[in-house]
Structure formats: C-alpha cells, structure tokens
Amino acid sequence: MKELEERIAKDAKVLPGDIVKVDGFLNHRVDCQLVASFADEFAKHFDASKIDIVVTAEASGIAIGALVAYKLGVPMVFAKKAKSGNLGDELYKANVHSYTYNKDVTLVLSKQWLNSSNHVLIIDDFLANGEAVRGLIELVRQSGATLEGIGIAIEKGFQHGGDKLREEGYDVYSLAIIDEINDLHVKFRD
Amino acid sequence: MKELEERIAKDAKVLPGDIVKVDGFLNHRVDCQLVASFADEFAKHFDASKIDIVVTAEASGIAIGALVAYKLGVPMVFAKKAKSGNLGDELYKANVHSYTYNKDVTLVLSKQWLNSSNHVLIIDDFLANGEAVRGLIELVRQSGATLEGIGIAIEKGFQHGGDKLREEGYDVYSLAIIDEINDLHVKFRD
Numbered sequence: 001m002k003e004l005e006e007r008i009a010k011d012a013k014v015l016p017g018d019i020v021k022v023d024g025f026l027n028h029r030v031d032c033q034l035v036a037s038f039a040d041e042f043a044k045h046f047d048a049s050k051i052d053i054v055v056t057a058e059a060s061g062i063a064i065g066a067l068v069a070y071k072l073g074v075p076m077v078f079a080k081k082a083k084s085g086n087l088g089d090e091l092y093k094a095n096v097h098s099y100t101y102n103k104d105v106t107l108v109l110s111k112q113w114l115n116s117s118n119h120v121l122i123i124d125d126f127l128a129n130g131e132a133v134r135g136l137i138e139l140v141r142q143s144g145a146t147l148e149g150i151g152i153a154i155e156k157g158f159q160h161g162g163d164k165l166r167e168e169g170y171d172v173y174s175l176a177i178i179d180e181i182n183d184l185h186v187k188f189r190d
Numbered sequence: 191m192k193e194l195e196e197r198i199a200k201d202a203k204v205l206p207g208d209i210v211k212v213d214g215f216l217n218h219r220v221d222c223q224l225v226a227s228f229a230d231e232f233a234k235h236f237d238a239s240k241i242d243i244v245v246t247a248e249a250s251g252i253a254i255g256a257l258v259a260y261k262l263g264v265p266m267v268f269a270k271k272a273k274s275g276n277l278g279d280e281l282y283k284a285n286v287h288s289y290t291y292n293k294d295v296t297l298v299l300s301k302q303w304l305n306s307s308n309h310v311l312i313i314d315d316f317l318a319n320g321e322a323v324r325g326l327i328e329l330v331r332q333s334g335a336t337l338e339g340i341g342i343a344i345e346k347g348f349q350h351g352g353d354k355l356r357e358e359g360y361d362v363y364s365l366a367i368i369d370e371i372n373d374l375h376v377k378f379r380d
Contacts, residue, residue: 029267029303032260058249063256063266070222070257077219080249113219 001041001175004153005188007034008176014184018156026153027060027125035064035153038175039071042121042151045173048072050148051121055079055114055136057107064153065123072121077114079107079139092142096135099128107135109143116144127152127174130161137170149173157189191231191365194343195378197224198366204374208346216343217250217315225254225343228365229261232311232341235363238262240338241311245269245304245326247297254343255313262311267304269297269329282332286325289318297325299333306334317342317364320351327360339363347379 013021025031042048054076056065062078069076082093082105091108098105114120122136133150140147147170155162155174158181165172177189203211215221232238244266246255252268259266272283272295281298288295304310312326323340330337337360345352345364348371355362367379 023300024303025265028270028300029265030256030259031265032256033263035256036260059252059268059270062249062252063268066220066222066225066253066256067260069220070226070260073223075215075219075221076253078249078253080218110213110218113214 001038003034003037004176007031008154008178008186012186014181014186016184018158018181020154020156020178020181020186022125022154026064030063032063032067036067036071038064038151038153039068041175042068042123042149042173043072046121046149046151046171050119052119053077053114053121053145054123055109055120055140056123057081057132057136060125061123064125068121068123068151076123077109079109079136082106082108092139094135094138094142096131099131107132107139109139111143114140114143114145118143118145119148120145121148122150123152124150125153126156127154127162127172128156128159130165133161133165133172151175154178191228193224193227194366197221198344198368198376202376204371204376206374208348208371210344210346210368210371210376212315212344216254220253222253222257226257226261228254228341228343229258231365232258232313232339232363233262236311236339236341236361240309242309243267243304243311243335244313245299245310245330246313247271247322247326250315251313254315258311258313258341266313267299269299269326272296272298282329284325284328284332286321289321297322297329299329301333304330304333304335308333308335309338310335311338312340313342314340315343316346317344317352317362318346318349320355323351323355323362341365344368
C-alpha cells in the first residue's frame with residue numbers, strides 16, 4: 001500500500017536493533033483516516049463477503065481491528081493479555097513469547113464471543129517473527145472458526161515470520177513489508 | 191442514547207457488586223457499527239468543529255476512541271498504562287487508582303502527540319467514580335491543550351463521579367446513565 005509505505009518513510013523512526021517506531025500514526029497516536037483505509041486494501045485481497053468477525057490482540061491491534069471491522073461491516077473481538085495461567089474454562093488461551101518485552105504472555109479470548117460458525121479475519125499492526133499472530137491463530141483454532149486470512153499493517157520481512165506462515169498455507173497479506181533496514185533507512189519489498 | 195440503553199437492557203450482564211458487564215458489544219467483542227454511531231450523538235452535544243484530537247485510555251477506550259475519532263475526522267491518541275514510575279521526561283503522567291482491580295496505575299502519554307495547540311475530546315467506555323477520566327484530564331492539563339469535553343458511553347450515575355465533574359464545570363456527556371441497579375436490573379436516568 002503506497003500511502004502506508006510513504007507514511008513509514010516520512011514519519012517512522014528507525015532505531016538501533018531494527019526497531020521501527022510508528023507511534024505517531026499507528027500505535028500510540030492513531031491516524032484513524034489512514035487506518036480505516038487499510039480496510040479497502042484488505043477487501044481487495046481477501047473475500048470480504050466471507051468474513052463475519054475481526055480478531056486482534058490488545059493493545060496495539062485494537063484501533064486497527066476496530067476501524068477495519070467497522071469498514072467491513074462486522075464486529076471485532078480482541079484477545080486480552082492475561083497475567084496468570086489460572087483463568088478458568090470459559091476462555092480460549094494461547095501462550096505467546098514477546099521478543100519486544102522478552103516475556104511470555106497468555107492471550108485469552110472469551111469462548112462466548114467466537115465459535116465454530118465464525119469466519120475470521122485476523123488483524124494486527126506488526127508481524128515480525130510471527131509469535132503474536134500464531135497466538136491469535138491458536139485461539140481461532142480452539143474456537144473451531146474458519147480462518148479466512150491474516151491482514152497485517154507492517155511486516156518485518158527480514159524476520160521471516162510472515163514467509164513461514166505463507167509456506168504453511170496461511171493467507172497472510174501485509175500492507176507494507178520491510179525487507180531491509182540499512183543505516184536506519186527502510187527498504188520495502190516490491 | 192436510546193439504542194445504547196436498549197442494548198444494555200438486552201445484552202449487559204449485571205453481576206453482584208453493581209458490575210455491568212458489556213463485553214459482548216463494548217469492551218471485549220465490539221459492535222463497531224453501534225460504537226461508530228456514538229460519534230453522531232457526541233457531535234450533537236459537543237461542537238465537533240472545535241475538536242482536533244480524541245484522547246482515551248488503553249485498553250477498553252481504544253476501540254471507542256478510534257471509531258469516534260474516525261467519524262469526527264480527527265486522530266486519536268491513547269494513554270498507556272505504565273508499570274513503573276520511572277518513565278523519563280518525554281511523557282505526561284497521571285496516577286490513577288483502579289477500583290475494579292484495586293491497584294494504582296500510571297497513565298502515560300508521549301509529549302510528542304499532544305500539545306497546547308490541541309482541542310481535545312476525552313472518550314472512555316465507562317465512568318463510575320471518575321478516577322480514570324480524572325487521569326486523562328490531568329494528562330490534557332499537563333499538555334496545555336484545551337479540553338472541549340468528555341464523552342462517555344456508560345456512566346454509573348449512582349457512583350457520582352460524573353456529577354462531581356459536572357459540578358466542577360467539566361462538560362461531561364454520557365450516552366447512557368445508570369442511576370440504579372435493583373435485583374440485577376438497571377434503571378436509566380431520564
């Protein structure tokens with residue numbers, strides 16, 4: 001998505017350690033008009049008529065998930081980050097290792113709000129090694145719902161989490177794929 | 191807002207301890223169409239032409255904040271919940287006591303994304319004793335921005351946080367005010 005790539009080139013801060021900071025328009029201050037337009041791009045790739053719910057993760061997925069779901073005319077449910085493993089039987093649960101914070105978190109989602117009749121579009125802001133997305137996939141798997149696809153704003157292609165998921169057969173569509181960071185400048189995949 | 195009151199009456203679960211659980215349409219699974227329509231109600235009460243940013247708090251404010259901001263044509267910034275008090279000088283900070291979780295949290299917001307030129311609409315899902323909203327007001331005060339108003343989805347009127355804020359001169363507008371909970375049934379303010 002040209003507009004997102006241009007915005008990243010203009011406003012993202014690239015920090016040592018291949019960190020791409022987009023908190024000016026994506027995950028602290030949110031440019032809601034730009035993010036809502038992501039839905040149009042996802043609708044070009046995925047069959048939007050099949051999708052009946054968007055699944056994302058707190059906190060940085062919520063704004064994107066909500067705006068994309070609104071534009072697709074469906075509800076959104078977000079997995080919460082739980083502190084404890086002892087969470088009762090009424091939740092789907094998936095353990096995820098966060099490399100950003102170097103700790104394990106448990107993603108939880110109430111069984112009440114996702115079931116085998118649903119057709120899911122997973123949405124997230126970033127995909128790097130793919131841990132968070134794999135947690136969401138696991139929640140969807142536990143629910144028995146059909147996974148229609150995975151829509152990502154920014155993929156760090158050089159960490160290969162997205163490519164591995166595609167090799168496994170998942171339909172992962174990222175609006176901007178960064179394949180290289182050199183001298184704090186980003187290079188996008190064609 | 192009649193539609194929200196009807197939805198609460200139909201789908202909210204009232205639990206002992208005056209807990210109103212709306213995680214089927216507001217803060218776990220989100221009915222994005224309903225929530226986006228909140229913006230039209232807020233635009234009737236507040237002067238939307240003055241507002242240039244929505245400020246809310248993670249996590250349950252983000253979906254509402256993003257959808258209202260999108261419909262008002264402005265960006266949204268959400269305060270994050272920090273674990274530690276030692277957070278550097280580049281953040282606005284406000285300590286908030288959460289009665290729900292019985293602990294103190296620090297709300298933080300990057301100075302980069304809110305300043306004295308901004309005109310702010312604060313948005314949150316719930317207002318009870320008013321602690322969270324007061325934290326957001328404090329962040330706005332530190333930034334020097336002009337606070338144009340405070341828009342709330344559900345106010346627990348019987349906890350009087352909203353009334354105290356109104357007495358202090360804040361323009362607090364809640365789409366549904368629950369004034370009484372009797373036998374696990376809610377009664378709305380006229």
